[in-house]
Amino acid sequence: MLMSASSEFITLCQEQIALLTQGLGATLSVVYLTQELAEATTGEAKLIPVVVYPDTAVVRREDTAPASTRKSFTVRNALALPKLKQKLLTPSASGTSNNAQPPLQEEYVLNGNQIVLPLIHEGVMMGLLVTAREDRGWDEKERSEIQRIAQTLAIAIILDQRRAWLEHSLHQQQIIQEKQRDLLDNLLHQFRNPLTALRTFGKLLLKRLRSGDPNREVAASIVRESDRLQELLQQFDKVIDLTAADLAPFKLPDKQVFVEAAVQNEPKPALLLPGSEDKEADCALVDILNPLLASAKAIAQERKLQLIWEIPPNLPLVRVNSKTLREVLSNVIDNALKYTFAGGKILIQAGQEKPDFCGIAISDNGPGIPQQDLEHLGERHYRGVQAETEIPGSGLGLAIAKQLIEQMQGEIEVFSPAINSVIKSPSAPGTTFIIWLPIVEG
Missing domain, CATH: 3.30.450 (Beta-Lactamase)
Incomplete structure (x- = not known):
């Protein structure tokens, strides 16, 4: 009609x-x-x-x-x-x-x-x-x-x-967006209460454990990850804080001439993640890696994986945003833990070298990444052959990591099979990610 x-x-x-x-x-x-x-x-x-x-x-x-x-x-x-x-x-x-x-x-x-x-x-x-x-x-x-x-x-x-169809479609899309925002508001509101309780329990547990107790580090990790969730929640609040003008139904101008404009390559906007607005500073890798290793060790133990790490002393300082780098490393380590089968190994090595950069290599002896998928890594929502498995995922972790590293003038390299011969085997070729970070001059 x-x-x-x-x-x-x-x-x-x-x-x-x-x-x-x-x-x-x-x-x-x-x-x-x-x-x-x-x-x-x-x-x-x-x-x-x-x-x-x-x-x-x-x-x-x-x-x-x-x-x-x-x-x-x-x-x-x-x-x-x-x-x-x-x-x-x-x-x-x-x-x-x-x-x-x-x-x-x-x-x-x-x-x-x-x-x-x-x-x-x-x-x-x-x-x-x-x-x-x-x-x-x-x-x-x-x-x-x-x-x-x-x-x-x-x-x-x-x-x-x-024109009429476009205006109608835009109006319908506006209605859907308003419903999605209401749903997101409700979910975030419901999320706050259990998060507050989790942080409180973690702090109480940390106070009751003595300094030499091996479980103290687990309790500290609970508090640390709860704080990270709290920061993410604050970023959610900023993103969804839209004004009435933002939600007004869109309507095409009555008397407007539209012309086709040349498409220009514009820089990608900064990601809204905890600390992404902070300035870069001189950081020691050991201070960033140690808390992440504590959490990864607990997850590896639960999943019956062997976590190995090699962090030599006297590593050069790197010029990074510490919170952003933690997000990157957390995503890459999480992928290694997720896609390695029970009984497998994950190896984290710091101190890789090349001119002006210091690298962190994260290797696993999982099934590896097919060649046809390697060139698509870093694309949002792309999962390749992993989409056919029962392993949950959104295809966003590596895309977020890649964009954040590039904002800090760093690089990410991917190798599959893994380049570390210690952990890989013919039946488990594995994957290696190397995160290159700019070192502090002098």
Whole structure:
């Protein structure tokens, strides 16, 4: 069913009718739009007049006109509308998509003074242009001009319907976004209470454990990860704090000319993650890695994995955002723990070297990454063959890590099979990620 015509389309129709009136001497003209009947099962259609000239003209179908006027038709005060043939209301049998107006056929001419042209686009009739003059008939040149006007109207209908569809789609999308925001607000509100309780229990447990207790580090990790969740929650609050203007239904400007602009490569916006707005500073890798190793060790023990780490002393300082680097390392280590089978090994080595960079290598002896997936790593929501497994994931961890590292002028390299021969085997080729960080000069 056609959507309602816009005022701009009506104005265009009036301008085209003016060409018929002033340029060709038409005394009566009507532009109809075809509206399919939703309840009809036979594909019937009705025609709705959208522009009539002059305004006092009476529009009626030929089969309802008085018998005395059907053959000797005068156009002084009425314009007859022919009974439409079904083939004009459906796509053409050939399936061609030719935008050009079809040649004028005799069936479209009621008599020497009146012309009826279908407004057709890609084989579908969308309306009619009916025009007439009472003093003389139409010659071949005038008929060609009327066909060009009909073609202009057909294209205008398509553009106007696309505009209406776009505006309708944008409005529906706005409604969906408002519902999603309400749902997110509810979930975040429900998330706060258990998070507060978790942080409180972790702090109480930490106070009750003595300094030499091996479980003290586990309790400290609970508090640390709870603080990290709290920071993430604060970032969520900033992102969803939209104003009423942000949520106002979008509407296309009434009188606006749109032109196609050249596409430019713009830098990616900074990710809203804890500490991403902090400045970079000189950091010791051991201070960043030790808390992460404590958490990874607990997860590896639960999943029956062997975690090995090699962190030599006197590593050079690196110029990074410490909170951002923790997020990167956490994502990469989490992937190694997630995709390594029980009984496997994860090896974390710090101190890889290349000019101006210090590297951290994270290797595992999991199934590895197929060659066809390696080139897509870092693309958001891309999981490759892992999407076919039961291992949960969103395909965002590596994409986030890659973007954050690049913001700190670092790099990420991926090797599969793993480059460390100590842990890999033919049946478990594994993967190695090397995170290169800029070292402090001097």
